[in-house]
Amino acid sequence: MVAVLSKKAFKLPRVEKEKFILLIRLGLEYNREQGVYSIKSYNNIEKLTDTIASILNSEVVFLQSCTRCGKDFGCSDCKYNELCTTKDLPFSCVCPQCLRDRKHFEEYLEKF
Amino acid sequence: MPNDLLWVEKYRPKKIEDIIGNEEAKATFIEWLKSKRRSKKAVLLYGPPGVGKTALVNAAAKEFGFIIIEMNASDARSEKAINEIAKPATSYVALDSFSAVTKGNLLFLDEVDGIAGNEDRGGVGAIIKIIEESRVPIIMAANDPDIDKLRPLKKVCLLIRFQQIRIPLIIALLQKICLLENVKADFEALEHIAQNSRGDARSAINDLQSLSEENHVLTLQDTMTLSFRNKDISLDETLRGFFSAKSVGEASSLLSRSNVDYDEFIMSVSDNLPKRYSDPNELAAAYDLVSQADVFRRRIGTEHWFLLKYFFNALSKAAAVAPESYKPFEFISPPIRIITLFWTKGKRTMLNGICGKIGAQCHVSHETAKHDFVPFIKNILQNQKSSPLASWLKLTPEEVDFLIKMNKY
Numbered sequence: 001m002v003a004v005l006s007k008k009a010f011k012l013p014r015v016e017k018e019k020f021i022l023l024i025r026l027g028l029e030y031n032r033e034q035g036v037y038s039i040k041s042y043n044n045i046e047k048l049t050d051t052i053a054s055i056l057n058s059e060v061v062f063l064q065s066c067t068r069c070g071k072d073f074g075c076s077d078c079k080y081n082e083l084c085t086t087k088d089l090p091f092s093c094v095c096p097q098c099l100r101d102r103k104h105f106e107e108y109l110e111k112f
Numbered sequence: 113m114p115n116d117l118l119w120v121e122k123y124r125p126k127k128i129e130d131i132i133g134n135e136e137a138k139a140t141f142i143e144w145l146k147s148k149r150r151s152k153k154a155v156l157l158y159g160p161p162g163v164g165k166t167a168l169v170n171a172a173a174k175e176f177g178f179i180i181i182e183m184n185a186s187d188a189r190s191e192k193a194i195n196e197i198a199k200p201a202t203s204y205v206a207l208d209s210f211s212a213v214t215k216g217n218l219l220f221l222d223e224v225d226g227i228a229g230n231e232d233r234g235g236v237g238a239i240i241k242i243i244e245e246s247r248v249p250i251i252m253a254a255n256d257p258d259i260d261k262l263r264p265l266k267k268v269c270l271l272i273r274f275q276q277i278r279i280p281l282i283i284a285l286l287q288k289i290c291l292l293e294n295v296k297a298d299f300e301a302l303e304h305i306a307q308n309s310r311g312d313a314r315s316a317i318n319d320l321q322s323l324s325e326e327n328h329v330l331t332l333q334d335t336m337t338l339s340f341r342n343k344d345i346s347l348d349e350t351l352r353g354f355f356s357a358k359s360v361g362e363a364s365s366l367l368s369r370s371n372v373d374y375d376e377f378i379m380s381v382s383d384n385l386p387k388r389y390s391d392p393n394e395l396a397a398a399y400d401l402v403s404q405a406d407v408f409r410r411r412i413g414t415e416h417w418f419l420l421k422y423f424f425n426a427l428s429k430a431a432a433v434a435p436e437s438y439k440p441f442e443f444i445s446p447p448i449r450i451i452t453l454f455w456t457k458g459k460r461t462m463l464n465g466i467c468g469k470i471g472a473q474c475h476v477s478h479e480t481a482k483h484d485f486v487p488f489i490k491n492i493l494q495n496q497k498s499s500p501l502a503s504w505l506k507l508t509p510e511e512v513d514f515l516i517k518m519n520k521y
Contacts, residue, residue, distance in 0.1 A: 042136045043273040046348055053440030060440065067135070067281070080279040083307055085349060092135040094280040100299070 001058040006072065007090035009036040012055055019055065026051060045089050062090035068098040119321040120314050123289055128171050131164040132285050132313060133277035138168060140272050145172055145249060152270040154243045154250040156224070158257040159274025162312030165253040169220050178218035178249070191234030198242050217248045225254035225262060236261055243268050276311025279303075285313060286320050290330075295320075297330035304335040347372050351380055351443050354428075355388050358435045363428035374409055374423070378402065379447035381430065387441045394434045401430035462514050469505050490515045 009031070015023070024030065026048040027041030039048070053060040063072040073095045075081055075088045125131045128138060137157070144155055157165040173180045183197060198219050219242075227235040243250055257266060286302045289295075297320075305323070309316035319338055324330040350370040357363035382402055389395040405426035412419045463482070470481040470489070492499055493516050502512050 039136075041140070042275075043271055046352065047442070050352075050440055050442045054442050057439065067132075068284075078280065080307065084278060085311065086275050086278060089275075090136075091275060091278065092133070092281075093278050094284050096280075099280050099283060 002061055003053075003056045003058045004061050004063060004074065005052070005090075006063050007039045009034070009038050011036055012052065015055055019051075022051060023048070039090060042091075049089060061088040064091065064093045064095070066095040066098055067092050068094055071095060118318075119289060119293070120317045123292075123317065125164065125167045125171050126174070128168065128175055131168050131171060132281045134159075134164060134274050137272050137274050140270075141168060142172060144270055144272075145176060145178075150249065150270075152268065153246050154252065154269045155272060156257060156262075156266060156269040157251065157253045157272050157274060158255070160276055160311060161255055162309075162314035163274045163277055164313065165274055166222055169218075169251050169253070173218050173220075177215045179216065180218050180220050182220045182222065184222035191238040194235055194238040194242065198239075219246070219248060219250045221250070221252045223254065224252045224265065225256050225259055227261065236265055240264060240268055277313050278311070279306045282306035282309055282311070282313055282316050286316060289317065289320060290324075293324075293328070295324045295328050295330055297324060298332055300332040301330045301335045304332060305338065308335075308338045347377065347380065348443065348445055350377065351384065351445060354381070354431050355384065355443075356438055356440075357428070357431050358438075360425070360428045360432045363431040364424045367424045367428065376447060376450070378406055378409060378427070379449055380443075380445055381427065383444040383448050384441075385430070387444070389433065389437070391434070391437070394437070398430040398433045401426050401433070405430065459514075459518075462511065463518075466505075466507065466511050466515065469507060469511075473505055486515070490518060 012023075020030075023037070026044045027039060028037045028048065029040040030037055039045070049060050049062070061074060061076075063074060065072055075084070077096050078084070078093075079096070081087055128142065131138065137159075141155065141157065144150060144152075157168070159165060170180065172178075181198070183194070198221075221239065224236075224239070227239075239250075239252075252265070252269065254262065257271070283299075283302050283306045286297070286305060290297045290302070301323075302320075305316050305319045309319065319335075320330070323334050323338075350366060350372050353366040354363050357366065382399070385395060385398050385402065389398055405423050408419050408423040408426060412423060463486075464478065467478045467481040467486065470476070470485050471478055474481065474485065476485065489501065489505070492501055493512055497512060497516065507515070
């Protein structure tokens with residue numbers, strides 16, 4: 001099973017105190033009002049992902065945000081998946097459509 | 113712009129948004145730089161080369177009106193040199209910092225992991241002192257922050273990690289440069305350059321320039337001359353890729369690309385196997401393969417590298433005993449054996465000191481003292497702590513306590 005999460009906000013099941021402290025130390029932030037987590041620091045992102053995966057007991061995949069069109073997409077669509085050292089981690093990227101689409105690209109360049 | 117300019121210089125990011133990738137690291141850095149009350153006076157940007165650390169500092173300083181005072185690897189960075197250059201720059205607030213145009217100085221120490229050797233003696237200590245007293249922001253950049261020398265520095269800095277730039281982002285950058293330089297490039301050619309760069313935008317731009325500057329046309333065929341860059345894959349990354357591999361081939365190809373220490377890696381694999389395989393039969397099969405790999409590792413030694421493929425093969429088979437049962441787990445890393453050695457270093461040093469004293473008095477080697485004398489001396493001291501034996505051996509009260517409480521020797 002694969003859990004697809006958004007870095008901006010995601011929910012986790014209730015965890016014991018030690019685990020919660022570990023999550024916060026690894027870089028998560030908890031919004032008490034909404035009961036959701038978001039990523040505050042990316043320095044330990046691999047360990048953080050492993051910890052979340054062990055809590056959810058499933059593989060964890062974060063959505064990527066496209067720097068050109070702003071849409072969220074998954075790494076599974078990307079053909080450079082195997083070569084990527086930050087595969088499925090929550091970082092910005094360019095979605096496959098924008099990368100191939102010349103029209104989109106020229107519109108993007110006009111912004112600069 | 114002059115034509116003979118290197119493209120890396122010509123397209124060096126001038127604004128923060130020109131820097132590709134690492135959006136999260138950029139945001140954290142900008143937030144820190146803009147903040148009036150910084151929780152930490154210094155920041156350490158770390159990550160592989162060519163990902164935009166120096167470019168970000170230069171672009172941000174320009175955008176927010178700071179004057180950069182830079183010391184990089186080409187300068188001597190001894191205690192004296194740092195105190196001569198960096199101290200005045202950080203201790204006084206420049207008059208122009210009150211103007212609307214500039215915000216004063218910013219000290220930038222590039223490649224701090226390169227501070228080493230006699231030339232840079234006392235450099236890290238001097239930097240820490242300057243950070244404590246500084247009235248201006250201090251920014252440092254390093255490729256490898258894990259070296260022992262930087263440990264005290266990391267405690268006083270806000271750490272911001274930079275990742276390799278993703279291939280699609282490098283392709284996008286190359287597309288932009290091609291458009292501005294009127295280069296007609298095949299998408300596949302740019303793709304090949306980006307893949308070959310392994311997340312290093314600087315080397316990708318250099319490759320693009322060297323291949324296309326003359327003809328302004330770039331095909332996939334032209335890029336075939338590029339040699340494959342072999343970048344380090346960390347132990348954690350290798351472990352993650354190794355255990356999630358879906359086939360022996362995938363695990364083996366990852367091992368051949370990684371430059372991890374094989375002895376350390378095999379220990380880590382052994383530590384993590386019980387987390388990977390819950391079925392005892394699968395676990396036994398995996399351990400059997402790891403032991404075969406270990407045999408090959410010993411036979412390889414430092415000369416017989418032609419056996420490496422058999423080592424890779426046996427180890428990769430251990431990763432792919434039951435690929436379908438893979439579930440993510442928290443890795444044990446570094447290896448338990450290394451951690452244990454680290455934690456027991458103090459105890460081992462103490463025991464060695466005691467064995468040295470016994471050896472000197474009884475005219476025996478350290479080993480003989482450890483195995484033949486220590487158990488009896490321990491027994492004597494347990495029965496009578498103030499035994500004259502302790503003073504004859506010149507043991508300190510701490511050493512006597514240590515011997516009495518010691519479980520294993």
